[in-house]
Amino acid sequence: MNTIQSNIDNLTALWQQASRPFNGCFGSAAFNYCHVEHSGWPNRLWFNQDITPELIKTAAAAIDDKSSAFTLPYWDIYNSGSFQILDTLGYQQKSEQIGMSLKLEQPFLQRPGLDYRRVTDDAAAQLWSDIFGQAFGYLISPEILMRTGNGIEYYLAYYQDQPAGTAMLYTTGDIAGIHAVGVIPGMRRKGIADDMMVFILNRAIALGASYATLQASAMGKGLYLKLGFKEEFRIKNYIFKV
Known part of the structure; x- marks a missing residue:
């Protein structure tokens, strides 16, 4: 199993599930975004392929009428260093996370309390x-x-x-x-x-x-x-x- 892709798919499906009741899911083959008014989450825009300057500009135009900022997660899986495009265009990195997975087998011992x-x-x-x-x-x-x-x-x-x-x-x-x-x-x-x-x-x-x-x-x-x-x-x- 490709747990990296499964991790990304679960995360993006969660964002879509959370925003769907508010008619907040939009997208194309190249990118998707989710938005819920008066909430700090999910409000994400993500790319389904490696990024280019042209693709970033297209995505920016798609959210031009939205008042709040989005979080753009860059999946560092392409070995291309393309995140530098975002840096060059002046987008600010606010955090970094580590994608992790665990094969589930036996139940864990639960402490009381x-x-x-x-x-x-x-x-x-x-x-x-x-x-x-x-x-x-x-x-x-x-x-x-x-x-x-x-x-x-x-x-x-x-x-x-x-x-x-x-x-x-x-x-x-x-x-x-x-x-x-x-x-x-x-x-x-x-x-x-x-x-x-x-x-x-x-x-x-x-x-x-x-x-x-x-x-x-x-x-x-x-x-x-x-x-x-x-x-x-x-x-x-x-x-x-x-």
């Missing part, structure tokens, strides 16, 4: 949005959760009856994409992220997934390596604004 609750109502969706914002510093609209909760699993983790973190699970075929795993600042250094990952991985196994994929920050990479994930490719995230 956390309570996990799937988001199923408006109040929980608002709370998830608030906790996510504290953990990551930007907004996912609670309306997205309520309109996509059948296809995307959103979870809140509670520590001593207090909401502590968020997680998101999205499956495509036998790929389980793990997203939005975050812990609020006041609850960090308690092993909560580790336990959340074990819960989500076991949930993925229960759903019949063969592989788990995710996109890690440099800070989170160590946790995922400890669980057995392997590094496979880099994602350079650019601010893409006309």
Whole structure:
């Protein structure tokens, strides 16, 4: 299995799933973009092939009427150095992630201590949005959760009856994409992220997934390596604004 492509496909399918109820999916053979008003996510534009200056200009023209900035993930899989085109054109790189995957086999040992609750109502969706914002510093609209909760699993983790973190699970075929795993600042250094990952991985196994994929920050990479994930490719995230 090409886990690199499966990782990218799961991620882009998630963005499309999240924006589809808002009629926010657009695209062509060369690129796609997703946009939801009043939300910091997904709001992504991505290319389905290696980039050229002409292709970037075409994509920029396509979002010319959008007021908010998009994030442009550059998949560093072409061995062409074409990300330098974005640098030359003046687009600012805001972050970098590591695409990782794990073959799922035996369930993981789950430690007691956390309570996990799937988001199923408006109040929980608002709370998830608030906790996510504290953990990551930007907004996912609670309306997205309520309109996509059948296809995307959103979870809140509670520590001593207090909401502590968020997680998101999205499956495509036998790929389980793990997203939005975050812990609020006041609850960090308690092993909560580790336990959340074990819960989500076991949930993925229960759903019949063969592989788990995710996109890690440099800070989170160590946790995922400890669980057995392997590094496979880099994602350079650019601010893409006309």
